[in-house]
Amino acid sequence: MEIAYVICVGVLTFCGVFLCLRGRTFSVVVGLTMLSYAVNLFLFSSGRLNLEGAAILGMTDNYADPLPQALTLTAIVIGFAMIAFVVILAIRARADLGNDLVDGRDPPDTNKMIKSNEGKS
Amino acid sequence: MSLFWITAILLIGVILPVLTERFGRTVNTIFTMLAPAIALAYILSLVPSVLAGEVIVEYLEWIPSIGLTLSMHLDGLALMFALLILGIGLLIILYARYYLSEKEAVGRFFAYLILFMTAMLSIVLSNNVLQLWMAWEVTSISSFLLISFWSSKSGSRKGARMALTVTGAGGLALLAGLLLIGDVVGSYELGVILASGDLIREHALYPVILILVLLGAFTKSAQFPFHFWLPHAMAAPTPVSAYLHSATMVKAGIFLLARMYPVLSGTEMWFIIVSMTGLITLLIGAYVALFKHDLKGLLAYSTVSHLGLITLLLGLDTQLAAIAALFHIMNHAVFKASLFMAAGIIDHESGSRDMRKLNGLYKYMPYTATLAMVAAASMAGVPLFNGFLSKEMFLAETLHSTALGFLSWMIPVLATLAGIFAVAYSMRFIHDVFFNGEPRDLPKTPHEPPRFMKIPIEILVVLCLAVGIFPNFMVGGLLEAASSAVLMKELPYYSLSIWHGFNLPLLMSAIAIIGGLLMYAYRSHLYRFQSQFKETDEKLVFEGAIQALIRGATKIQDYFSNGSLQRYAAILLTFTIVVTAVPLINIHTVVSHLPTQPISGVEITAAVILCLSAIATVIYHRKRMLSLITLSVVGLIVSVAFARFSAPDLALTQLAVEVVTVILLMLALYFLPQKTATESSPGRVSRDIGIAAAIAGIVATINYAFISQPFDTISDYFIANSKTGGGGTNAVNVILVDFRGIDTLGEILVLGIAALGIFKLLARVRLSMQTANENGLPWAQDRHPPILAMISQSLLPLALLVSFYIFLRGHNMPGGGFIAGLITSVALIQQYIAHGVDWVKPRIKVDYQTLIALGVLIAALTGVGSWFFDRPFMTTWFDYFDIPLIGEIELASALIFDLGVYLTVVGATLLILANLGKLTSVHRPTPEE
Structure with missing residues (x-):
């Protein structure tokens, strides 16, 4: 089961990082969301994978570790706040810059630059 | 009086000339001379005791917590230099009064001069080598200001820059040397360092220390090959040249050599380098x-x-x-x-x-x-x-x-x-x-x-x-x-007298004098010889070198920093790969102690769905709506996973957050393009796949490495004390509101700040809206479908009831402020969706900013409350009460804290969504009728 778990974390990380490297803001937001799933699962698993062991007193003999759970819970909420902020930033950037590119402008086209320099000289 | 007064008085003396400038040059000069004169008088009063062999050392605690102490040290060497600095300094001030014309900023000049004097005195009086270094750098800076005093002249500016560059760079070398000395000796105090000469000389780092300290001294004292800055510093007004570049500042390097003489000298290396230079x-x-x-x-x-x-x-x-x-x-x-x-x-x-x-x-x-x-x-x-x-x-x-x-x-x-x-x-x-x-x-x-x-x-x-x-x-x-x-x-034994009898040195002196006169008499031959050489202007060479350095630095900077955030992200991630992969490569054995747990069909199915939808999100990321749907599938599976692995609180939170996030992203899509054009070149895509795969591999490896390790936790304490100390049976919630309450307080604060930041970002934003969706179909005319409105309206009380229940039971069962807050938010947002902002606004007359502030305030005040009972911040209290009809209930102060969390979460979530949602009605293009 552990192996399946880490494979899932790996796949989520892969998709998250890949999307974060795209050039459009929306893809980056989706990527960040995906990455935060991966991070939350990663953090959560430091308490190991327990079945039937919710950390509620008197419900079970073998408690799952409550500390990573508490940390992950706040991480989820904070992660939401961060993603919300990035989304709104993207909207604001779209409104102010007129495009939804991460860099705020088209990637510099090296060929074009060389040509324009030649024209000047 | 204490030695610290000398620097204190001189520092006051820095301001005096500026203040008295308007009273004319003579008054100005007298006031300028005041501080050095007092300092000189004080030093003179100490002369008898120092000449008698006393060493005066004084301490002043500066930042005791990190071991920084200011200290002063006056011995014979320091005394000699102090007398030179103050004595000649006073004469220079008098001289400068006549040298500078009335039109020049005499006050400023004097202020720089006194600043320099202060720094120079601090060098010679320092008992701490770091303090010495500080003063050393101040002399470099004040000498820069003095050399460039006639800043309208190009020569002054260039000379000043050259002096600052050379002496400043030397100063950095000196700092490195002094830090090494401090490391070897274990103290930066002069007394300790001077007593540990043998320790330093025998240390393996001695050559490095020597070279670094000598670099500092040689640059300051204009020794070959760093001598070129001194002649160009002559662009300064002559009082400056007389003071800094003959009597004092250039002697600072010599002073350093003399100060460190007991520590560094006495080795072959010192002989050769110092004497040959x-x-x-x-x-x-x-x-x-x-x-x-x-x-x-x-x-x-x-x-x-x-x-x-x-x-x-x-x-x-x-x-x-x-x-x-x-x-x-x-x-x-x-x-x-x-x-x-x-x-x-x-x-x-x-x-x-x-x-x-x-x-x-x-x-x-x-x-x-x-x-x-x-x-x-x-x-x-x-x-x-x-x-x-x-x-x-x-x-x-x-x-x-x-x-x-x-x-x-x-x-x-x-x-x-x-x-x-x-x-x-x-x-x-x-x-x-x-x-x-x-x-x-x-x-x-x-x-x-x-x-x-x-x-x-x-x-x-x-x-x-x-x-x-x-x-x-x-x-x-x-x-x-x-x-x-x-x-x-x-x-x-030595004797200071004019006449030592006829001996070899006297003969050498005589040769020098006669030879010198002869050389002067026949100088025309020498001049002819010298005129064959082409004169080089060090200024041009130096400026050329600096320009080349700047060009190189700019090139490197431009390469890394071209303004593309995408590129920065890629560089950062690549760097992360290097930093994390290297230690992993060096670990050769991963000892696994835990047996892997068996996996069932349900789990396999969930994992497969999760992976497939994640990959689908990537594949369809250009069709944004579609990718959003697959993304929400991933989120759902994650919350199911939490539920499966014994974390009901997490599952509930993830579920609620998932709903809110998807609503938010859908709203956002309203203002962003629906599709992404294909832009990335195949090369870029494969590069990104490479980076992503490497990071994913590293993350998964680390994850596997630790979840297969034997379990050792500090949480037994939390579980043991959850009921007795925190009064709740849900350990996760007790940790959040009690054991780690301050952390939670910080987190809701962050949430509130993020929401306010978003509020600010959305203020006066000018958006353009599409009138149709990606396929060219116009938006539906029916803005608020009656069935949706009806159902959501009737669901509202139920949802609020559920959230209230979840909130109350949070301390003992899965639930709590975070989850209840999210559920309430979702219920309210549902009303916004179904009825529109215009309908909700008059009905919910709550200012969300106030709600956030109230939440944070309640949470913080609950913490403060414990002070009134002489307990540390955030100590909770609880007790059980028997209320007729309802039965025994528990009241805990943590519940009030959780209320704060609840209010903040509701406030923040609604502030974000309602504000974004409002824009859709403000900017909605009115369909042409």
Whole structure:
């Protein structure tokens, strides 16, 4: 089961990082969301994978570790706040810059630059 | 009084000249001299005790918590330098009053000068090497300000920049050296360092320390090959040249050599480096000085040469040589300062410093000429003047040197040669300027300067003579005190007197004087020879080097920082791969102790769905709506996973957040393009796949590495104390609101700040909206479908009830403020979606910002409340009450804290969504009817 778990974390990380490297803001937001799933699962698993062991007193003999759970819970909420902020930033950037590119402008086209320099000289 | 007062008073003295500038130059000068005069008087009052061998050390706690203490240290060496700095400084201030014209910013000039004086004194009085270094750098900066005082001149600016670059870079090397010393010795205190000479010399790092410290000293004292900055610093007003570049600042390097003499000297390496650098500087300086037509240029190179002489003496490593070095420091400061001032007078009264134009000035200013001649004779090393005494000691010591082994005879010979040059350039200074025909087209007719302008020179010249004739009476005690501070042991026998009988040093002096006169007489041959060389302007070379450096740096900077965030992200991630992969590669065995748990069909199915939808999100990321749907599938599976792995609180939170996030992203899509064009080149895509795969691999490996390790947790404490200490059975919630309450307080604060930031970002945003969706279909006309409105309205009370229940039971069962807050938010947002902002607004009259503030306030006040019961911040209290009909209930202060969390979450979520949602109605294009 552990192996399946880490494979899932790996796949989520892969998709998250890949999307974060795209050039459009929306893809980056989706990527960040995906990455935060991966991070939350990663953090959560430091308490190991327990079945039937919710950390509620008197419900079970073998408690799952409550500390990573508490940390992950706040991480989820904070992660939401961060993603919300990035989304709104993207909207604001779209409104102010007129495009939804991460860099705020088209990637510099090296060929074009060389040509324009030649024209000047 | 304490030694700290000296720096304190001088620092006040920095402001005084600026404040008194408006009262005229004379008043200004008097006020400027006030602080140094007080400091000098205080130092003079300490002279008897220091001469008696006392070392005054004082401490002042600065930041005791990190072990920073200011401390002062006054011994013979520091005393000698302090007297020079303050004494000559006072004379310079008086001189500058007449040198600078009324139109110039005299107050500013004096302020810089006093600032420099403060820094220089702090160097010599420091008892802590880091403190010394600080002051060292302040002298570099204040000297930059002084050299560039006439900032309208290009030469001043370039000279100042050069001086700052060279001495500043040397200062950094010095800092490194001092830090290493501190590391080796275990203390930055001078007393400790001076006592650990053997420890440092035997340490493996000694060569590194020596080189770094010497770099600092040599750059400051203009030793070859760093000597080039000093002549260009002559662009400064002459009082500055006289003070900084002859008497004090350039001596700081020498001071450092003398201060560190007990620690660093005594090794082969010290002999060779210090003495050879000194010898080369001595020769080059003396030779070049002869060919300078500029009066100050001549003096500058002469200073370089004398600094080389002192360095050579310190490198000779006989005890008498060190004493001679100290003696020459004093003598050189006295005669060179007076010569600079004389040069300044000549410049001031005749309008030129070019020795090809200045001739026969004796007729016009006989008094100044006489003073200058005395000082120049001292510089040349003519008997009866102070320069002669130390020079003779120098010549005597060169004879004893064994630094070059069998070639040691070269040192006295080269020293005599330098002496010949010195006599020749001194002769030139006197003969060319004051005799040698008539002045040639000078801008002004020269005349004697104002009475008081001559006083500083008179005093110094009298000192030259007095020391030259009665050396023991004048400076015997001071030199002895300084020497014992440097040598730190019994002083060898030496005698300060003019006449030592006929001996080899006297012969060498005689050769130097006669040879110098002859060389001057036949100088035309030398000049012809020298004129074959092309003159290089160090300024151009230096500026060229700096420009090349800047170009290189700009190129590197432009390569990395081209303004593309995508590129930064890629570079950062690549760096992360390197940083995390290297330690992983070095781990060769992963010992797994835990048996892997069996996996069931349900889990396999969930994992497959999760992976497939994640990959689908990537594949369809250009169709944004579709990718959003697959993304929400991922989120759902994640929350199911939490539920499966015994984390019901997490599952609930994830579910609620998922709903809110998807609503938010859908709203966002309203304002963003629906599709992404294909932009990335195949190369870019494969690069990104590579980076992503590497990171994913590393993350998964680390994850596997730790979840297969045996379990060792600190959570047993939380579980054991959850009920007894926190009053709740849900350990996760008790951790959140009780054990780690402060963390949670911080987190809701972050949430609130993010929401307010979003509120600000959305204020006055100008958005453009599509009138149709991606396929060209117009938006539905039916904005608020009645069935949706009906159902959501009737669901609202139920949802609120559920959230209330979840909130209340949170302490004992899965739930709590976070989850309840999210559920409430979702229920309310549902109303916004179904009815629109215009409908909701009059019905929910809550200001969400106030809600956030209230939440944070309640949470914080709950924490503060515990102070009233003499408990630490955030201590919770709980008890059980029996209420009729309802039964026994528990009341805990943590519940109020959780209420704060709840309010903040509701406020923040709704502030974000409602504000974004509002925009859709404001900006919605009205369909054409």
